[in-house]
Amino acid sequence: MPTDDTERAITLGANSYGKSGVRLVHVVRDSPRHDLRDLTVHTALAGDLDATHYRGDNTGVLPTDSQKHTVYAFAREGIGSIEGFAERLARHFADTAPAIRSARVRVEEHPWRRTGEHSFARGDGGELRTAEAAYGDGAVRFTAGVRDLLLLNTTGSAFGGFLTDRYTTLPETEDRILATAVDAAWTYETTGDDAWFDASFAAARAALLEAFADTYSLSLQQTLYAVGERILRAVPETGEVRLSLPNRHHYLYDLEPFGLDNPGLVFQAGDLPYGLIEGTVRREAP
Numbered sequence: 001m002p003t004d005d006t007e008r009a010i011t012l013g014a015n016s017y018g019k020s021g022v023r024l025v026h027v028v029r030d031s032p033r034h035d036l037r038d039l040t041v042h043t044a045l046a047g048d049l050d051a052t053h054y055r056g057d058n059t060g061v062l063p064t065d066s067q068k069h070t071v072y073a074f075a076r077e078g079i080g081s082i083e084g085f086a087e088r089l090a091r092h093f094a095d096t097a098p099a100i101r102s103a104r105v106r107v108e109e110h111p112w113r114r115t116g117e118h119s120f121a122r123g124d125g126g127e128l129r130t131a132e133a134a135y136g137d138g139a140v141r142f143t144a145g146v147r148d149l150l151l152l153n154t155t156g157s158a159f160g161g162f163l164t165d166r167y168t169t170l171p172e173t174e175d176r177i178l179a180t181a182v183d184a185a186w187t188y189e190t191t192g193d194d195a196w197f198d199a200s201f202a203a204a205r206a207a208l209l210e211a212f213a214d215t216y217s218l219s220l221q222q223t224l225y226a227v228g229e230r231i232l233r234a235v236p237e238t239g240e241v242r243l244s245l246p247n248r249h250h251y252l253y254d255l256e257p258f259g260l261d262n263p264g265l266v267f268q269a270g271d272l273p274y275g276l277i278e279g280t281v282r283r284e285a286p
């Protein structure tokens with residue numbers, strides 16, 4: 001219950017609830033050439049849920065178990081784009097559960113590579129395609145992206161001219177390995193059908209790869225901006241791009257103790273700690 005017996009009342013703040021990590025595999029087998037989709041779905045509902053938090057009155061609570069079943073039941077009709085699938089679920093929860101005002105559904109797609117008519121190999125590297133539909137007040141907002149997309153340039157990356165203080169030992173470099181695991185999410189200001197979502201995702205991902213490959217990097221921060229800008233230019237319907245780029249350091253290994261030189265050939269792949277470069281690139285209002 002909210003309390004007013006102390007000087008400063010205590011009340012419930014923002015809240016949501018849902019099922020996380022719903023693992024769903026969908027197969028189309030209406031011809032000898034089967035199709036496979038492998039998704040992880042997360043639901044998050046919000047609305048008039050004071051009663052359950054203050055008093056344990058669950059009248060307005062659609063169980064997370066029911067939300068999970070809904071994901072599987074909706075998959076029976078097919079998936080389409082993951083953005084479209086997320087939207088159908090989000091609209092359903094917010095439009096049918098009386099206490100629910102808004103719903104956010106996130107979908108991650110795990111890639112499988114075809115190796116035969118009905119055979120697949122899991123895509124390596126762990127890259128995921130991601131989508132989110134946030135529905136409320138009659139409007140839906142879409143976010144799409146990638147997670148854990150591993151990229152590496154063996155040259156074309158420098159880092160110098162930085163601020164130094166009494167704790168700085170890092171040497172400047174004009175030629176280093178630049179490696180990262182891209183986490184990118186872009187919003188759409190206008191959208192289309194399933195085919196449009198798939199084509200827009202492909203165009204944004206291609207722009208990301210191109211920008212990473214062909215930008216001479218003076219810092220990962222500069223690369224972040226270049227990648228975001230390229231996505232916004234490639235897909236005019238995008239509004240902003242959020243990027244999280246861990247700096248997967250590669251250290252030139254000292255082979256001198258063994259009487260060997262090391263002209264940029266042998267590196268130790270670093271683990272922890274790592275630099276983390278994050279930022280948003282946006283399209284300004286006209």
Ligand SMILES: O=c1[nH]c(=O)c2[nH]c(=O)[nH]c2[nH]1
Nearest residue numbers: 159170218219220221247275
């Ligand atoms: O691209 C980089 N940005 C930094 O801010 C930074 N800091 C650091 O130690 N190495 C790097 N590399």
